[in-house]
Amino acid sequence: MSNDHKHDHRHDLSTLTRNQAFVFETLQNAKAPMSAYTILDELRDDGFRAPLQVYRALDKLVEMGLVHRLESLNAFVACDHPEGDPHGAIAFAICEDCGQVDEFADDEIVARLGNWAKTKKFRLDKTIIELRGTCETCANA
Amino acid sequence: MSNDHKHDHRHDLSTLTRNQAFVFETLQNAKAPMSAYTILDELRDDGFRAPLQVYRALDKLVEMGLVHRLESLNAFVACDHPEGDPHGAIAFAICEDCGQVDEFADDEIVARLGNWAKTKKFRLDKTIIELRGTCETCANA
DNA sequence: GCCAATATGTAATAATATAACATTTTGAGA
């Protein structure tokens, strides 16, 4: 069985701290994943001066499940699911061209991975599934 | 359909260049993934002086399918499959404790992801599946 | 041997992430 639900409790957005709210809003307004340093640059005018201000906010947001880290990009996206609709392991399809990210769930895949882990007695903490490629729009352009 | 087989042709190991052979041997002897800089340190005595010597060798080895990059670790492992036994998309189970990596294939998962891509008209170039957790040995220790 | 493709050497720099330490804010309980 997976442990991916460990942090799936959502927090009321009103409980976000100032820095967390700034970072979250920035990611929500973005149409592609952003690196911590890109976020920092965008928030200079709001008083952000150092990478740690961004990284600390991101850590919390990821922990809350409001933001996902894309490992193959070293970048972050706001969760695409409605708030209060927590989810376990998820897959991301990332367009190399426009950066658009499609977040989707596949229970059968999660089940199979959980099964593999069970068979191997591997304690599964986090599942990373990222598809790199080209979205329909960009493929047609 | 996935494009993951793009680089699945194996190359005879005898065709490796000097630097590629050094890097590949280092990874084969390692019992956990290594970062490019750790590899560099290990190869100082063999004349390696700069990161690029390692990164360039790694690029080729990954292209040949002899080495895999673990995106969630920024590190590299030698392929666990017998040479000449090419494979498509693969999953990695990574022990956070001892670093051991278990490389495995699941055709059903690959099929489901390929299907999702087909439905969404997403041109799939590369599939990344990484499980983070604790291996049986470490869980019992 | 010629020559283009490939590989290598090296220095500089970019991009991503964390350590260490000081200070401030928050909020639960006395």
Added chain:
DNA sequence: TCTCAAAATGTTATATTATTACATATTGGC
């Protein structure tokens, strides 16, 4: 309301990962 510990923030320095740019050397088909 006061107290105090936890959490959040501010700031500087540093560590880690990766690439750009340019020069030189090696390889292998022709």
